[in-house]
Amino acid sequence: MAKKPAKADFLALAKSRRTTYEFSEMPVREADIRKILEAGRWAPSVHNSQPWSFVVIKDKRTIGALLDNCYYGDFHTCPPLVVAVVANPPDHSLLKGKSGEFSMYPYLSISLPALNMAYEASSLGISSCIMLPFIGEANKLLKVKLGYEAVLAVGFGYERKGAFRKKRKRKSLAELIYKEYYGQRGRL
Helix, strand or coil: CCCCCCCCCHHCCCCCCCEEECCCCCCHHHHHHHHHHHHHHHCCHHHCHHHHHHEEEEEEHHHHHHHHCCHHHHHHHCCCCEEEEEEEEEEEEEECCCCCCCCCCCHHHHHHHHHHHHHHHCCCEEEEEEECHHHHHHHHCCCCCCCCCEEEEEEEEECCCCCCCCCCCCCCCCHHCCCCCCCCCCCC
């Protein structure tokens, strides 16, 4: 039986993690990259299908071109490391019912390794940003094979001193929670 990890304050980690818009030139250590990728590998997925691959990018020109092809990518400076999360095509043998009903399951799962990697990076003192590339352009740039899609890109590095920081706001739980059915408000 696997040993249980030491108790950690995940909520504190989730509250402290921020999107970084401006990165320094300091590279991410190889040992930390491996931990980040390992956290991505252990993300949950529909039917444990793990419908993803990771492309590790350190080349500044490739990173710059990728950011140029992301929604809102122009708000970021180039991080020293980007991991593109590639969605593998659906494995229809895992699906029940009409094959079209669940063909979206890779998209349901694909954000989970990106988030795991961002949280692991944060726990290591490494900043991150999660970006949405234009899939067709990202696929060409990263030479992703037909049927696969570079859906997300996660930048990693260290925040530049004096960097822009967007104000974080969250809706209250009362605005987000319904009881028993959608539309029914009530106390928990």
